[in-house]
Amino acid sequence: MNHTLLDSSIIPSNTTGKPSFAVVGAGVVGLCVALEALRQGYAVTLLDSNEPGTAASYGNAGYLATELIDPLATPESVRSAPKLCLDPDGPVCVPWKYLRHSIPWYAKFLAASNTANAQRGTQALSALNQLSVAAWQRLLTDIDAADQIIKVGNLVVWENPEKKADAHALIERMATFGLTCEYVEGQRLADLEPELSQQLSHAVFFPDAYRLSDPYAVCQTLYNTFIERGGQFFQQKVMGLEAHHKAIQIYLEDQKAYPFDQVTVCAGAWSTELLKQVGITVPLEAERGYQLTFPEKNQQHLNHMVLSADRRFVMSPLDSGLRAVGMSEIGGTSLAPIKKRYAVLNKHTKALLPEAYSKGKEAPTEWMGHRPTLPDSLPVIDQHPTFSRLSFAFGHQHLGITQAAITAELLLQKIQNEPTLLSLNAFKVDRF
Incomplete structure (x- = not known):
């Protein structure tokens, strides 16, 4: 991956005459925002202490989970x-070393979980996911990479035959949100997934579900196009922000201030x-997720x-290999992974897909990432309430993968005072 290291030098001055735009964070959301800002005529600088696409965006399941419309x-x-x-x-774990730090987040989670708040959250997530x-498709077509979005279909599976009513209830509920799915069992289920464990009882099939070819590969494609189209990337940690009405100042590791006409914070967890440096407090936590990736590319x-409804984890057939993703723990960004979580994920994967563990197969690699999670499960897509040149995603x-491209479109529409494709009231940065 070719990119520029700042190394205490000064960011090149903008000689294009275009308004300058900095995107803080080079995950999939930041990359989508950076490309959309370029497309809208800005001179864009992307900043991250890591290489693009290597944090939470790297290890997810890669599928566009439009049916996940309920908040946590x-x-x-x-x-x-x-x-x-x-x-x-x-599927839910509490790292005891972090419990004291996470109690305020859990308190806000409880406050967000009443029926009225949950229903509002479902409506907001459904509206965002529908787009x-x-x-x-628009983004990948624009960058000549339409083949990196794949219509693959999604199965929600049950092992317990006593849960057939749950499957039918899911179908009825999805229909109210315009999502097509069907009940499957027996030979139909075996035809769809021949290698799944025979212990399965039944499933709900979503035929119109999509996935990305591989999340990291897509991030690389987004980044390479960004550079080819004139964007610049500096692998530097953003140390500070200072907001003014005429410009937003970014402070980097060299302790110098760099002014930009627009700045968007897409730094995830x-x-x-x-x-905090610009007067906003958000109850954001790192929800740690674990994954296994089996290396066979062609098998x-x-x-x-x-998606296993009983075991609550996901298996995804990515181009880079089969990936199993699961676990949810509010654990911050500094604790080491808890090895037991990988053992549990292996146990669940082997129960449903024993062929992946057959003799001679290479063991899966292990990875843990940090999902940026707010108590109401809704993202922030907004501008600073006082300094409109500063925005957030x-x-x-x-x-994150599901909503990255639409988030970029909506945010740029808001920044440019254009009508947005949907109301962004539910995604305000100061709603807490």
């Missing part, structure tokens, strides 16, 4: 939380401290995305 905070999730947390093989696939084992929790 609901009355049902609160009722089931104690049982899930106490289950040693469950997400088309936005990705690391956005909190930068926002995917699965034809579709598979972060907090997409489990839906």
Whole structure:
């Protein structure tokens, strides 16, 4: 990956005559915002202490989860939380070393989980997700990479035959939001996924679900196009922000101030401290997620995305290999991964897809990333309430890949005072 290291030098002055635009954070959301800003006529500088696409964007399942329309905070999730947390093989974990730090976030999570708030969250997520696939198609077509979005279909599967009513309830609920799906079992299920464990009872099939070819590969494509179109990237940590009405000042590791006409913060789980410097406090936490990637490129084992309703994890047949993704723990950005989580993820994957562990198969690689998660599960897509030259796009929790392209379109529409494709009131930065 070719990029420029700042190394205490001065960012080249903008000689294009275009308004300058800095994007802080080179994950998938930041890359989409940077490309959209270029397309809208800005001279764009991308800043990140890591290489593009190597943080939370690197290891996700890669599928556009348009059917995930419910926030994490609901009355049902609160009722089931104690049982899930106490289950040693469950999907929700509490790192005890971080509990004291996370208590304020959990308090806001509880406040967000009442019925009225959860329903508003569902409406907002549904509206955003409905626009997400088309936005990705526009973006990838524009950069000559339309083949990197793939219609693959998604299966929500159950092992317990007593949960057939849950499947039918899911179908009815999805229909109210315009999402097409069908009930499958027996031979139909076996035809869809021949290698899945015979222990499966039934499933709900979403035929119109899409995935990206591979999240990191897509990020590389976005970045390479950004550079080819005249954007510049500096691998530097942004140390500070200072907001003014005429410009936004960015402070880098050389302690110098760099003024930009527009700045967008897309720093994911690391956005909190930068926002504090401009007078905004957000209850953002790093929700740690774990993944396994099986290295066989040409032996995917699965034809579709598979989400286990019983075990609550996802298996994804990416171009780079089969990936299993799961676990949810509010654990900050500095704790080391908890090795037991990988063992649980292996256990669940092997139960459903034993062929992936057959003799002679190479063991999967392990990875842990930090999802930027707010208590109400809604992202921030907004401008600073006082300094409109400063804007924000972060907090997409489990839906960063899904919502990245539409977030970029909406944010640039707002920055340029154009009508937005949907109301952004639910995504305000000061809603807490």
